[in-house]
Amino acid sequence: MTLTDNMRTAADELFTASFNHPFITELTTGNLPMDRFRFYLKQDAYYLKEFSRLHHLLALQLAEPADVKFLEAEANGLNNSEQDVRKEFFQQLQITADELTNTPMAPNTYNYVTHMEHELATNPAQGAAALLPCYWLYNQIGERLVQQSSPVKIYQQFIDTYASPEFTIATNTMIDIVDRLGEETTSVVQSAMITAFLRSSYFELNFWQTAYDEATWPF
Numbered sequence: 076m077t078l079t080d081n082m083r084t085a086a087d088e089l090f091t092a093s094f095n096h097p098f099i100t101e102l103t104t105g106n107l108p109m110d111r112f113r114f115y116l117k118q119d120a121y122y123l124k125e126f127s128r129l130h131h132l133l134a135l136q137l138a139e140p141a142d143v144k145f146l147e148a149e150a151n152g153l154n155n156s157e158q159d160v161r162k163e164f165f166q167q168l169q170i171t172a173d174e175l176t177n178t179p180m181a182p183n184t185y186n187y188v189t190h191m192e193h194e195l196a197t198n199p200a201q202g203a204a205a206l207l208p209c210y211w212l213y214n215q216i217g218e219r220l221v222q223q224s225s226p227v228k229i230y231q232q233f234i235d236t237y238a239s240p241e242f243t244i245a246t247n248t249m250i251d252i253v254d255r256l257g258e259e260t261t262s263v264v265q266s267a268m269i270t271a272f273l274r275s276s277y278f279e280l281n282f283w284q285t286a287y288d289e290a291t292w293p294f
């Protein structure tokens with residue numbers, strides 16, 4: 076078993092809860108209220124900005140040129156059309172720059188990005204482990220959902236973003252980076268990497284729940 080196999084096994088219940096979350100299942104039935112999808116997209120704009128910043132920071136700490144190149148490409152959105160697709164979604168749903176500015180980070184988004192920052196500030200191996208569920212979970216969701224089509228065009232477009240062969244390659248590259256960083260470190264850091272992965276998987280699950288509840292701060 077590789078370290079990432081251990082991570083994935085440890086997070087299996089969290090991943091399965093994401094696969095079965097009503098936010099996900101209602102994407103394919105088409106029953107997901109559009110306001111909840113809008114809420115998700117606005118929160119995800121914060122997440123994606125931070126994701127890009129953290130990839131640049133992680134790249135600065137890695138020695139292998141191919142890893143640096145991959146992380147920089149992901150940070151710049153070159154390996155996927157995610158950023159372009161999101162711009163188009165914002166236009167379709169009339170989410171303006173003003174609306175984004177006036178929407179605060181919800182508690183779970185704040186916790187998730189703070190967690191990733193903390194792990195990366197501790198060491199690159201834990202930082203990479205904290206970033207991995209983002210790829211792995213969405214890739215596995217994409218694989219599952221693409222078999223069922225959605226009657227709602229924008230939901231289908233969202234699913235298609237994560238079901239491409241290029242995205243599977245990017246996911247496998249990130250898995251490989253995390254495994255190599257794990258091999259170069261101590262067993263104490265390896266355990267911390269598993270915890271970092273589990274916590275990110277937990278925040279990923281709560282990302283759907285937060286959007287489903289449109290949950291924000293109580294003050």
Ligand SMILES: Cc1ncc(C[n+]2csc(CCO)c2C)c(N)n1
Nearest residue numbers: 119122126149155209210213245282
């Ligand atoms: C909360 C949240 N988690 C994961 C993703 C998916 N994602 C974001 S960046 C990236 C790498 C792109 O190649 C992936 C897979 C998301 N959008 N929002």
